[in-house]
Amino acid sequence: MKATKLLYMGLVALGLAVLLTASLGRLHARQAGGAAVTAVVTIDSDDIGGVVTSSKGPEAGVWVIADTKDLPTGFRKIVVTDDRGRYVIPDLPKANYDVWVRGYGLVDSPKVQSMAGKNLNLTATLAPSPAAAAQYYPSNYWYSLLQVPPKSDFPGTGPTGNGISELIKSQGQWIEMVKTDGCTSCHQIGDKATREIPKNLGVFDSAAEAWDRRIQSAQDGVQMTATMTRYGRGRALKMFGDWTDRVKAGELPQQTPPRPQGLERNVVITQWDWATPKEYFHDEISTDRRNPSLNANGFVYGVHENSSDFMTVLDPVRNSMSQIAFPVRDPKTDFSEPHQVLMPSPYWGDEPIFASKANVHSLMMDSQGRVWSASVVRPPDDPAFCKKGSSLPSAQQFPLDRSGRQTSVYDPKTKQFSLIDLCFGTQHLMFAEDANSTLWFSNPGGDVVGWLNTKMYDQTHDEQKSQGWTPLVLDTNGNGKRDDYVEPDQPIDPTKDKRIKAGFYGVSPSPVDGSIWGTTLGFPGGIVRLNPGSNPPATALAEIYQPPWDNPKASTQGFSPRGMDIDRNGVVWTVLASGHLASFDRRKCKGPLNGPTATGQHCPEGWSLYPTPGPNFKGVTSSGSADTNYYNWVDQFDTFGMGKNTPIATGNGSDALLALQPDTGKWVILRVPYPMGFYAKSLDGRIDDAKAGWKGKGLWSTYATRAPWHTETGKGTTSKAVKFQLRPDPLAN
DSSP: OOOOBOOOOOBGGGTEEEEOBOTTOOOEEEETTSSOOOOOOOOOTTOEEEEEEETTEEOOSOEEEEEESSSSSOEEEEEEOOTTSEEEEOSOOSSEEEEEEEOTTEEOOOOEEEETTEEOOEEOEEOSSHHHHHTTSOHHHHHTTOBOOOGGGOSOOOTTTTSSOTTOOSHHHHHHHHTTTTGGGSSOSSSHHHHSOOGGGOOOSSHHHHHHHHHHTSTTHHHHHHHHHHHOHHHHHHHHHHHHHHHHTTOOOSSOOOOOOGGGGGEEEEEEEESOTTOOOOEEEOSBTTBTTTTTTOOEEEEOBTSOSEEEEEETTTTEEEEEEOOOSOTTOOOSSOSSOSSOBTTTBTOOOOOOSSOBOOEEEOTTSOEEEEEOOSOSBOOGGGSTTOSSHHHHHSOOOBOSOEEEEEETTTTEEEEEOOSSOOSOEEEOSSTTOEEEEOOTTOSEEEEEEHHHHHHHOOTTTTEEEEEEEEOTTOSSSOOOEEOTTSOOOTTSEEEEOOOOSSEEEOTTTOOEEEEEOSSSOEEEEEEOOSSHHHHOEEEEEOOOOSOTTOSSOOOOEEEEEEOTTSOEEEEETTTEEEEEOGGGOOSOSSSTTOSSSSOGGGEEEEEOSSOBOBTOOSSOBSSOOOOEEEETTOSSSSOTTEEEEEETTTTEEEEEETTTTEEEEEEOOSSSOOOOSOEEEEESOGGGGGGGEEEEEEOOOSOGGGSTTOTTOOEEEEEEEEOSSTTOO
16 A cells, blocks of 8 residues: 655644644654654554544553444444554444544543544543543442451341341451352442432432342342342441442542553454343353354354343344344243332333343353253253153252253254253353263252253254263262262261262363363352263262362462363363452362362362452452452463463453463453443354454453443443454554
């Protein structure tokens, strides 16, 4: 390409000289009142590029957002300026765009209309006050103002004592509930919608009373009310009320979020609106995680858990979305949530907008491009083949009477669903790398881990013979095989093994040895390794490893895993409520891995804990990040560009995905600045064209908050599919 270069002297009053280019797009800038700075931006006919300046000069590390409604669904791209304020938004579909600047220390600049192929210099607007600047901070910076009860208040002494439940024994356990095993497991807290009391909620004598009313106005008010009671209701309401009172009085976050640096400035974020304002997402899937080149440039699928019985489909090539109705086998299947609200909502009044029966939770794609899900097929009472007296080997070992979800598979070629009845409950699911393409399921709170031999199912369509499950049994007598066992509430017997109640939440088959790993929720929680053995219903043995907690042999303490994944070396990665992304490498264990002492705290040396970025809760001196990490994923095949086996956590309070560089312990924060409220529950990576460099691959996720009306664009907001790509530099196009 040939470009015409025009050079002229800048104006001192503006603090900047700009060299305007011809249509092919070379632009030079000279900073007045100091050393000369030359900025050059090259754009193509489908790019927008230029320089961002404020009254202080070039603005580095700020976002430029291009948004349009001209396409079949809402579309936007977001990039970051380089160290001289330059930016390039690449590969824009033909449309009219509103373009503006957002950044920490700024308020949003006026929106400017533009089209691709244009040079567009933008003027950033400095924030007139710290309070104005703080309105753009992620929610965890505001949530960090929450005053957690001091360590001296634990264990709780109940309603006649300090108001904290007697069941909560430590400050760490309280933090676990304040975060992903309680308040923030479904949505952010700290965003504007939650740090303030909505005016149309009503008039109350205190903020604590307002909070009591607010949680009953939620679509899932029953669950939120129960969570508040688990704390010790009065003490918890007082804590949240005190927080909102201080925010209302003008208290601001004590820390300022950093602007993007280094690799963070190379990120390109693309968003598509999908689904409806009354639906929230739980999961998305774009490819087979074992072969991320599958389904290249194809549809991305998402599901809505409690909110609707649809699977939403994004076509990222045509920039369009569609919906597919999700069936249940038995029409008598009830709604997954009470089809009522306890109290009127400030957003929806008395309308119960969540109306799902299938309750589709998680997705995986197989080698044929079919989409598997954890979904409800029928009411919870199990059929006879699951129960005592059945001929199924798993039922003979451990009969089951009820299950919450089962599974289903959608074939895009035939556009048909197959509903598969399972005896055990399901939540997350993942394929093993074995000859049977075994699909393993998590079952949090349950007694067993279950699987489906999908090769057998495809060949026979026999849902009974294709499934199996096993209880979790520790080899506490240390003889290397499974024997008769004592129950979870019974003491260890040196002649027997011991069954534990540690149903998986996350689940990941190891690509190294065929073992199956899962997380178990609670405090301090743990991770479990399952060795299926030659006849899994009868031979499977488990090992449990708790994060180092009150363990004098460990230099760092942590607690309460939730999401998890595994890398190509068999190292397990999990997010902890203590504010860590943690790895566990079983190869580092020095002591015995079975026997009477191998009950959780026996391998602290296997753990490495990496504190997540961002502020702690107020008054918390040990690790207690105000950010929430719902889940994590390992980029086994370098679908993003940071290298193979890069672990990535969801930053549910920081509007981000958090990618860790394990060799250095440094974080790359993949922040989504608009609309504020990005909250991911799942992600995966796809390679569309291995020869196309950064343009041929990327990460996929979605806004998965249960309350999309809490995002900054308010009621009427739909969720967004989000693609993250990593350029070699901030100006690559």
